[in-house]
Amino acid sequence: MEKVKFLKPEQIENASLNLIAQYEHKFGAVDKPPIPVEEILEAHLGLxxxxxxxxxxxxxxxxLGATWIQDQRVAVDQSLDPFEHPTKEGRYRFTIAHELGHWELHRHYFLAAAAQLSLFDEEPKPPIVCRTSFRKAPMEWQADNFAGYLLMPGDLVFKAWEALHGNREPYLAKKEMADLSARWGLAENQQPTVDIARKLAREFNVSGQAMQIRLIGLGLIKTKEPDPSLFSI
Known part of the structure; x- marks a missing residue:
């Protein structure tokens, strides 16, 4: 299979927004969370x-998940079924969005590779298999980023932040994180999820960790004290 090409974050984000726009063209505006990832997968893409x-x-x-490109099929491990395991709904939705990332960003690699095989080759074509313990290849990083952008579009996150926080001023989370780390006995490389991220996570039906990563990426949560201005007095 052809080597997976590097994609800039904005390219991945644009791909996620394009998928939402295509869905909206068929089914109407998505103007509030949560993003209907199951409907996008089944009703819009026909998978x-x-x-x-x-x-x-x-x-x-x-x-946790697998995508069979030629069969147009996605499977999620039964351990993430939100009806059986409600506490895993955030992980379930992220896995669905991750597989959608593979479909949107990577299916052409697999279709091109399949086209090069002999017409008489009857070996089953391997799916994209997503595991938690493997060091992540570029394809997996791209699908993870796609999932974050799809589940938490910037405009909806900013809108929800303003409704909860009153403005777009970032929240300096250093003290709260230090307090939580001390209370829970976390290691230095473990980052606790702050309260405002958990609140927004419930609104978007994602995990608190995923929401916190997104908020940090959007500059709405700061984990360090800002550098003093050269012109401060």
Whole structure:
């Protein structure tokens, strides 16, 4: 298969916004969270979806999702079924969005590779398999970023932030993070989720960690004290 090309963050974000725009053209505006990722997958893209015991399917642990490009099928591990495991809804929705990222960003690689195979090759074509324990390849990083942009579009996040916070001023989270780390005994490389990220996460049906990463990326949460101005007195 052709090597996966580097994509800038803005290219990945634009791809996610384009997918939402295509969905809106068919089904109406998405003007508030949560983003209907299941409807985008099934109703808009026409992909089939099911829960499956992916550990049994692939014979390895920690497989959360898989996409069969040629079969136009997506599966999520049954351990993430939000009806059976409501506390995992954020992880479930992120996995769906991650697989949509593969479909939008990477399916052409697999279709091109399949076209080069012999017409008499009857070997089943491998799916994109997403595991938690493997060091992430560029394809996986891109799908993760796509998922974050899709589930938490910037305009909706800013709108929700203003409704909750009153303005677009960033929140300096250093003290709250230090207090939470001390209370929970976290290591220095572990970052606790602050309260405002957890509140917005519930609105967008994502995990607190995913929302906090997005808020930091948008500059709405600061984890360090701002540098003093050269002109301050």
């Amino acid at each position: 089939s979806f099911e829960f499956e015991d992916l550990t049994a399917t692939f014979g390895v642990p920690d497989v």
